Amino acid sequence: RRGEMAKSMQLIDNEVFRAYATYAAIVLLKMMLMSLITAYFRITRKAFANPEDTASFGKGESAKKYLRTDPDVERVRRGHLNDLENIIPFVGIGLLYALSGPELSTALLHFRIFAGARILHTLAYLIPLPQPGRGLSWAVGYSVTFSMAYRVLKTVLLL
């Protein structure tokens, strides 16, 4: 039992891995928050995608009118999909990057800029801010992931 625990502790004792785990958890929680915001807008705007979700509003035609799209709901959903497209590559490539043995300060720089950029991206999407606010925050996060992927491939390449 002790031995196993010790083994499982090796990665988590590494500072770069701890920093990775912290920021990966933060950006994944931020992504999960989009589900709650979608639910909030679906309920307040009364705009649902499934007939069974509108059953509490009555039967037949009276409920059917709530089966509709709403601009605010669609906006949050686009933000959520953009998170899936960008945060998941960060989590996957970031894990490989953390295992490739970077300096702690360099790793923290990557993780902090990415997390900040994605939080700004969500704010820019939901407020919404005028462009190029959202575009720039997207580009910064994208570049951080690309920079980590470059280091991973340079360090481990085995085709």
Add this chain to the structure above:
Amino acid sequence: RRGEMAKSMQLIDNEVFRAYATYAAIVLLKMMLMSLITAYFRITRKAFANPEDTASFGKGESAKKYLRTDPDVERVRRGHLNDLENIIPFVGIGLLYALSGPELSTALLHFRIFAGARILHTLAYLIPLPQPGRGLSWAVGYSVTFSMAYRVLKTVLLL
């Protein structure tokens, strides 16, 4: 060679990590199953998204009518997207959680409840069951991932 193998075996010898690997594989396979169900409904409902997919039904207008959305296809696709939004955070946060050294029994409780909740969520979506069946199964899975993220951040926090 032997040494390398031994090294790669460390994580996989850990019981918590084996439990994680088992449930992560199960929920990812469940998510992949949605692709097959989508294909099944696209073919049986004759509802496709790409012109090249309808070419076998003939040319021109006769094939064009199969370029359409179908309620059953869209329902499976919504279930698939919900899996992406919920199962992927579980797989990412669950890995960090498994490495944070939890008790095996606590970890198994998290993994089993999550897998059960997501299987129920898919059934509730596809049958479909009346609400709040789908809503509750979603909330249970969401809470499990949140509980694991809380433990990860409490254990490793390095900002």
Add this chain to the structure above:
Amino acid sequence: RRGEMAKSMQLIDNEVFRAYATYAAIVLLKMMLMSLITAYFRITRKAFANPEDTASFGKGESAKKYLRTDPDVERVRRGHLNDLENIIPFVGIGLLYALSGPELSTALLHFRIFAGARILHTLAYLIPLPQPGRGLSWAVGYSVTFSMAYRVLKTVLLL
């Protein structure tokens, strides 16, 4: 410091893990490329999803006409979503597979076929190639991930 570095180096010194890291990074970068292709088509086809993205084309009705869907944009977006549905399970299950101690040659075979199949899938989607080109490349990638999941479950099963 040295000790930590050494620890973090264990996984990355393993050849199977290096091969996994290489191919996981490649397919995630390929997936990220879809964002750039979407942006390219949105700009050249002048088809945007957010009012704030069309502000540079003027105010009011003159800009509103660019808030529309375009067949080329939607095609890239379907390809991107298909990547999320298939590449992410590969990255998750592939990690567990790499840690389950497979032979390097077997692992490389899986990773190379998957990466090749997904690159073909993107080409088949974007050109587009007549079916069953896209369908077959999808099925090959799907089968590789399934084969890895089978080995993971056979090796680690702990329910």
